[in-house]
Amino acid sequence: MKVVKKIITHVLLGSLFVLVLTGCTNNNIQDTPTILAETNDAEQESSDVDSSQEEAKSEENGMVTLTIDPNLEGRTGTTISYSVGSEIDLSSRRYFFTREGYNRDLTLYFDADGQEMIPDNKFVIEEDTTVYLGWTKWSDDELPRINEYLTLLDESKKILTRPKAWNGDVDAFNAYAEFMDSTNIINAQGRLQVIDNPGIIDEMNEYRNKLVQTTSDVDEDVWYIWGDDMPDGTNPENFYLTHDSEDFTPFLVPYLAEDQSEVKGNMIVIAGGAFHRRANLHESYPAAEFYQNNGYNAFVLQYRVEPYSQLESFADLQRAIRYIKYNGENLGLAFPERVSAVGFSAGGMTISGMIDKLESDSLPSDYFNNYTPDEIDQVNSSLDAALNIYGAMEDDIKDPETKELPEMFFVVSEKDTTIPVESSISMYMDVFRLTRSELHLFADGIHGIGLGSTWNHGTYTAYSQWGDLSLTFLDITYGYQEKHIEN
Incomplete structure (x- = not known):
């Protein structure tokens, strides 16, 4: 076993070196x-x-x-x-x-x-x-269309994080989201798209005008997880062209089961995006609907990304767990004490980072000097199960034998060229003797494919089965199925 682990580690280190260079180059x-x-x-x-x-x-x-x-x-x-x-x-x-x-x-x-x-x-x-x-x-002639462009971008940040407020026409919302998701704010020359392509404003307005808003208050169906105070160790000043506006505060988008008597537990869903965006369209929104339709209350976590640090992302997940456990009964949730999480790519890293960096009984003030804890922060933030979908990185959980580990479920494809498959194998080998764990390694599939099917990449037949496999895993976690049925 030790020899195999050493080989995997050496391969991974080589892969990580390439990954770091690629990340630096892309920036x-x-x-x-x-x-x-x-x-x-x-x-x-x-x-x-x-x-x-x-x-x-x-x-x-x-x-x-x-x-x-x-x-x-x-x-x-x-x-x-x-x-x-x-x-x-x-x-x-x-x-x-x-x-x-x-x-x-x-x-x-x-x-x-x-x-x-x-x-x-x-x-x-x-x-x-x-x-x-x-x-x-910017010239005086350019300023009017630049300002209109930036205003439309700023509006899209709120629309795309609140799908339930705009679901009067689901197809129109998806078309708008797909257009905005596939449109680079900056063109290949590093300039605002609108500078060299003024027509993009008309395209944005065309998709925007087809949206059907279903509530006058777009915040009606979101749950803000922090109160008036929020731990912030970064204090960023520049929000120009960032994924969120300066006034963004983290929240949950609830996908609640209609009949709480049939609910098995609560699932927090965390999109990836390299910690500079949240890939909700392909990852968290479809996954939330999947778990909602299969016996769980699901909650999409809109967590902080750049210009904030990853520690703020970890703190947002910890707070989301505590928020559900603390408020669940008053919110009418079944089994509020049962909380698991599924994370894609950077979302999986967020789960691992929280387990590694933030003890389940720790306070945000242990890591952020500018924060005063409240009653919610006193709640234990342990997870029942952690589903890491193409987001496992070696050593994300250091000294796992000293950590409070949830049951763990890993999914990765051999064809993933963004995060090496060896890293999922390595993390699985680190934890499988410490907690109940499963590793699902598929021959086909790409990074960012979510449940296994997206509008622009089609469907990977075998890979798309991992969702059903996770339901069986969770059934065993929560006692709805036996691990072993004797003849």
Whole structure:
């Protein structure tokens, strides 16, 4: 067993290294050449002393570096290595930097002041070189449509997190959600879509105008989990183009069973999205309906994502568990003490992170100095079962033998290229002797497929069975089926 575990760990570490590089690249600039490692502070002093020698050695070896600087305070760019004399073509690179009040120039520059333009964004690199992104202020002519565009985006953030307030025409809501989900706010050049595609406003309005609002108060069917006070260790200031508006506070969207006498338990549903968005459309909304239709009260957790930290995400899940247990009886919920959670990708990491970082009897004030606990925070936040759907990462739960583990259910596909399959196997091996666990490994399926079927990726036949498998798992958890039936 130890030998197998060691092999899996080594494979995973290699996969994680690639994943981290991909994540960094996506946040900045997509590229394929070798990315050079950054030096830390301890190494910097010695590297400065020998910098000229290193540059000479680098050029002797036929390699030089290109640094692409975003030209933004507080933001770092990417350093890439090339052979001396390489023809550099940056005309088709994708840049994901944004700056409120500015458009990114389509031209790059050899200087930070934007005086020395790089013709066609192409040049031959002979020595270590830094190029800079350029920025131009929004013009007075652009401002009206930019403001309209940003207003529509801000409105969509509230609409898409409150599906029950707009379900007068489910098809219209899904079409609107699919359009907004598939529309990049920033285009391939790193500019607001509306700058180069003014017609997008008409498209957004066309989908928006088909929505049928079913309640005058869009908050009527949501349950805010925090009171007037909310633990916040990040205190972000910049919400420009973030997934949520500045006034966002976490809440639950309840999908309650019509007959509470037939309810088996309560399921919190957590979408993924790499902690910078919530992929509700493909993951949490369909899953909530699935569990609602199969004997559970389901609750979609609209938790905090970037610019907040992951610790705030973990705290939101802990609070959601406590909220249901504390208020469940008054809200008419059957078995409010029975709470499980299913998380997709980053949603699964949120479950693991909460188990690892936040003890079930801990208080938010243990981690956030600016928060005063209330009565709800005194409730135990342990889960009965945790369903981790393509979101298991090795060491997300450190020293699991010391943690209060729920029963655990893992789902992953061999074809998942975002989170390596080895990580689910590794976490399963860490916990299966400590708590009742199941691992379901499918030959086919992709990352982000939710229940196994989406509007844009079709259906994976075998993979789509995991939902039914989870129902059997939960039936055993809650005593509705026996683990073993003797002949």
